[in-house]
Amino acid sequence: AQSVTQLDSQVPVFEEAPVELRCNYSSSVSVYLFWYVQYPNQGLQLLLKYLSGSTLVESINGFEAEFNKSQTSFHLRKPSVHISDTAEYFCAVSDRYNQGGKLIFGQGTELSVKP
């Protein structure tokens, strides 16, 4: 079984400041790792994913996440946030060997960017 823990429920930051949203996971098998973003009154959108290869993955809007196997972490970072980054962010894992593609989500981190 897998579980995901997002260590911060709310992260307030000022515009143009750096931010890190923390995610730790627990699994007895190898997993794929994902970050999803949910804007108010919308569904989830995939932000980035780690499947294999380089442990550092990037999104098109400046976010990056690094897979750390020894620490079982997949923290999300952005060097300079914008007001438009205000949203709920979810870390998720899926079992590499489960063809069903079931996603296990963390409880979410609310990122609030202030001017």
Next chain:
Amino acid sequence: ETGVTQSPTHLIKTRGQQVTLRCSSQSGHNTVSWYQQALGQGPQFIFQYYREEENGRGNFPPRFSGLQFPNYSSELNVNALELDDSALYLCASSSTGGGPNTEAFFGQGTRLTVV
């Protein structure tokens, strides 16, 4: 290319009633997954349908059931509604059996309130 659409967007039901939620998958996708997102929580996997068959189920009671149709659209049915069933219900579609490395595209969700 049309995205994932869900209907209705909101509804209110009385405890004990039955409800049907609908999802149209993205064009070209043959797999639909359903998730329940309670207020302030991350989404929880209910079940997945692939080629009209259930292909994995989360920890939800049998009163949560589903269907997938030949056009790959799907329904989620909940019988004997309880107050704790109040949540945002998300549908996600993907292709080729929804394997663990396949991107899932989410709809905007149906907000169900049970009173």
